[in-house]
Amino acid sequence: MQRQGLRTWLFLAPAGAWFLCMLVLPLIVVFVFAFGERGAAGGYVPAFTFENFANLGARWTAFQNTMILAPVGTLACLLIAYPLAYFLALRASVRWRTLLLILVIVPFWTSILIRSYAWIYLLGGQGIPSLVKAMGLGSIRLINTPFSVLVGIVYGYLPLMVFPIYVALERLDKRLLEASSDLGSPPWRSFLQVTLPLSMPGVATGCMLVFILLMGEFLIPALLGGGKVFFIGNALVDLFLQSRNWPFGAAVAVALVLVMLVTVAAYLRFTRRWAGGRDDVSLM
Amino acid sequence: MTDRKDFLTREKFMEELYRYKKGSVTRRHFLGVTGLGLATSVLGSAVPGLRGAAFAQGSIGDRVVLATWPNYHDPANFEAFTAATGAAVDMNVFGSNEEMLAKLQAGGSGWDIVVATNYAIPTYVETGLIEPLDLSRIPNFDPSAYDPRFASPGVIEGKTYGIPRNLGTTGYCINTADLEGGATPTTWKEYWDLTRGALSGRVIVHDYQLTAIGNALKYFGYSFNSVDPAELAEAEKLLIEAKPHLFAITSDYQPSMRSGDAAMSMCWTGDAVQLQRDIPEIAYVLGKEGGELWSDFFTVPASAPHKDAAYALINFLLDPQIGAKEQAFHGYPTGDSRVDALMPEEVLKDPVLYPAAELLSALEFGAAVTLTDPTRAEIMARFKAA
Numbered sequence: 184m185q186r187q188g189l190r191t192w193l194f195l196a197p198a199g200a201w202f203l204c205m206l207v208l209p210l211i212v213v214f215v216f217a218f219g220e221r222g223a224a225g226g227y228v229p230a231f232t233f234e235n236f237a238n239l240g241a242r243w244t245a246f247q248n249t250m251i252l253a254p255v256g257t258l259a260c261l262l263i264a265y266p267l268a269y270f271l272a273l274r275a276s277v278r279w280r281t282l283l284l285i286l287v288i289v290p291f292w293t294s295i296l297i298r299s300y301a302w303i304y305l306l307g308g309q310g311i312p313s314l315v316k317a318m319g320l321g322s323i324r325l326i327n328t329p330f331s332v333l334v335g336i337v338y339g340y341l342p343l344m345v346f347p348i349y350v351a352l353e354r355l356d357k358r359l360l361e362a363s364s365d366l367g368s369p370p371w372r373s374f375l376q377v378t379l380p381l382s383m384p385g386v387a388t389g390c391m392l393v394f395i396l397l398m399g400e401f402l403i404p405a406l407l408g409g410g411k412v413f414f415i416g417n418a419l420v421d422l423f424l425q426s427r428n429w430p431f432g433a434a435v436a437v438a439l440v441l442v443m444l445v446t447v448a449a450y451l452r453f454t455r456r457w458a459g460g461r462d463d464v465s466l467m
Numbered sequence: 468m469t470d471r472k473d474f475l476t477r478e479k480f481m482e483e484l485y486r487y488k489k490g491s492v493t494r495r496h497f498l499g500v501t502g503l504g505l506a507t508s509v510l511g512s513a514v515p516g517l518r519g520a521a522f523a524q525g526s527i528g529d530r531v532v533l534a535t536w537p538n539y540h541d542p543a544n545f546e547a548f549t550a551a552t553g554a555a556v557d558m559n560v561f562g563s564n565e566e567m568l569a570k571l572q573a574g575g576s577g578w579d580i581v582v583a584t585n586y587a588i589p590t591y592v593e594t595g596l597i598e599p600l601d602l603s604r605i606p607n608f609d610p611s612a613y614d615p616r617f618a619s620p621g622v623i624e625g626k627t628y629g630i631p632r633n634l635g636t637t638g639y640c641i642n643t644a645d646l647e648g649g650a651t652p653t654t655w656k657e658y659w660d661l662t663r664g665a666l667s668g669r670v671i672v673h674d675y676q677l678t679a680i681g682n683a684l685k686y687f688g689y690s691f692n693s694v695d696p697a698e699l700a701e702a703e704k705l706l707i708e709a710k711p712h713l714f715a716i717t718s719d720y721q722p723s724m725r726s727g728d729a730a731m732s733m734c735w736t737g738d739a740v741q742l743q744r745d746i747p748e749i750a751y752v753l754g755k756e757g758g759e760l761w762s763d764f765f766t767v768p769a770s771a772p773h774k775d776a777a778y779a780l781i782n783f784l785l786d787p788q789i790g791a792k793e794q795a796f797h798g799y800p801t802g803d804s805r806v807d808a809l810m811p812e813e814v815l816k817d818p819v820l821y822p823a824a825e826l827l828s829a830l831e832f833g834a835a836v837t838l839t840d841p842t843r844a845e846i847m848a849r850f851k852a853a
Binding site: 221223224225226241242244245248300303304307308309324326327405409410411413417418421422423424425426427428 | 563565566568569572590593594668674676710713714715716717722723726727728838839841844845847848849851852853
């Protein structure tokens with residue numbers, strides 16, 4: 184018995200050590216720093232003050248931008264990913280399915296930085312707008328707008344949404360659909376009453392993955408927003424690397440973690456209720 | 468290879484191997500007793516791909532780590548240095564002095580040379596991050612070859628902390644084809660007026676508090692370095708008014724200037740030279756009101772792990788012949804009269820690189836206070852978030 188306990192402990196040790204060193208300890212450092220003061224030349228000076236938290240209002244706009252674009256981006260990803268995953272799981276022939284799934288992953292073989300630069304040209308004046316102009320539809324401006332950031336977000340995060348939904352739909356027991364049809368449900372009703380509820384765990388997982396990562400995103404807004412779309416991730420980068428106000432940066436980071444915990448908890452409760460109290464609609 | 472005197476017999480080796488296999492001795496004991504550990508580590512480090520080629524020479528170490536700017540060094544010169552000394556050059560490239568300072572402050576950078584801009588040096592000295600240089604180890608450095616105006620920021624309280632590297636200005640570039648016949652502007656006032664007027668939607672401001680705020684201050688004729696709250700408030704108002712008219716806030720402005728998406732951007736000397744090379748319509752303007760003049764310096768951090776190699780590399784790059792090759796590569800003037808003597812006349816006549824005296828005299832060096840002033844940092848955050 185004791186031996187088994189030891190074995191379990193040994194198996195968990197790598198993950199445990201990883202989480203301790205890479206998650207718990209850094210979070211403690213961030214938390215302690217949040218109560219400190221900025222040194223004269225930047226950095227951190229030990230102190231105990233709530234001033235950094237009192238100043239959080241100074242980054243309110245960045246919070247606001249993030250709290251708008253992260254849910255909108257997640258929703259856009261969902262609306263595009265669901266039909267795609269549905270097609271891949273239920274409509275595509277087995278022969279094509281593997282190839283199509285690989286095509287969904289292919290973009291990950293290149294760094295997001297390089298791909299974002301490609302979008303800079305696609306959305307820039309010589310890209311899509313020049314095409315639109317040539318077709319006589321007037322001049323439009325795409326690059327460096329919230330819209331281009333949204334395009335980049337959906338592009339970058341789509342695979343993270345497609346796969347969990349695909350897995351949920353692929354496991355779907357097709358007999359349930361037949362039963363639904365036999366009992367007189369039109370297809371749209373079968374979808375709403377059978378397919379959609381059964382795919383909710385995948386939807387919840389996908390939304391969670393995309394949303395959490397979006398809350399900390401800074402690269403896409405910096406590149407495709409031309410530095411004009413300011414997320415909380417950008418505020419953090421500037422605070423740590425430019426103005427070197429580490430204590431304030433730490434306070435913003437702590438606030439972001441809290442906002443995320445509250446949002447995620449509310450989201451879990453909401454999706455659980457929507458799925459009719461099922462317990463498997465959860466990441467935890 | 469080793470100072471171990473005792474020779475391990477074949478029998479003894481096998482005995483140790485069996486003990487190790489049985490588990491009665493640890494791996495460390497086995498490797499230590501048999502000398503295999505040492506042999507492995509020596510062999511490992513002698514593989515050329517794993518360590519610098521200099522391993523065998525060992526006089527100044529096998530590497531030197533440099534924190535510097537993008538497009539700032541000719542790789543061929545580094546290769547020549549490695550061939551001559553055996554020390555491989557590792558480069559870490561940065562976007563701002565602030566970022567370099569943040570990494571140095573965090574500790575464990577492992578850097579041997581930091582290329583710092585004039586206004587960062589006082590902060591580095593005050594925080595003890597860099598140390599005074601031993602000039603006897605840099606025989607190629609000749610202080611008299613430099614204009615004191617450019618070299619003096621490297622000297623603090625009589626001690627030399629920085630060796631001049633490059634110098635330049637911060638003005639703005641403008642694609643004159645977009646002016647539709649209008650006269651090429653000459654002032655910062657025109658820059659900000661064009662931004663909110665004829666060139667609306669096609670102007671870039673640096674993602675850099677020193678120049679973004681400094682050049683907004685110039686609109687009102689205030690000092691580029693002002694930290695006066697009332698003056699900064701006016702600059703902030705201008706920046707936020709201009710924001711909806713901007714194409715982008717970024718220090719990577721070459722792609723947009725080249726594609727034609729942007730018509731005007733705050734601009735550093737070297738970028739202007741590179742842009743003009745391909746698009747002759749692009750003019751480089753130094754605002755009559757003034758603006759920034761900067762010089763970069765080689766500094767050696769107190770924490771440098773390879774100081775010998777650091778001195779060797781600085782001395783190597785200060786050789787006028789090497790300096791001339793460096794300038795041919797990156798385009799920035801070095802400020803070293805011995806290098807200028809080797810430059811072709813058309814380079815020396817280039818008004819972008821060597822501006823007229825009256826334009827130059829209006830320029831200011833960035834002040835150390837701007838690097839650490841919290842108000843300027845907050846203005847920049849509000850400007851970007853607005």
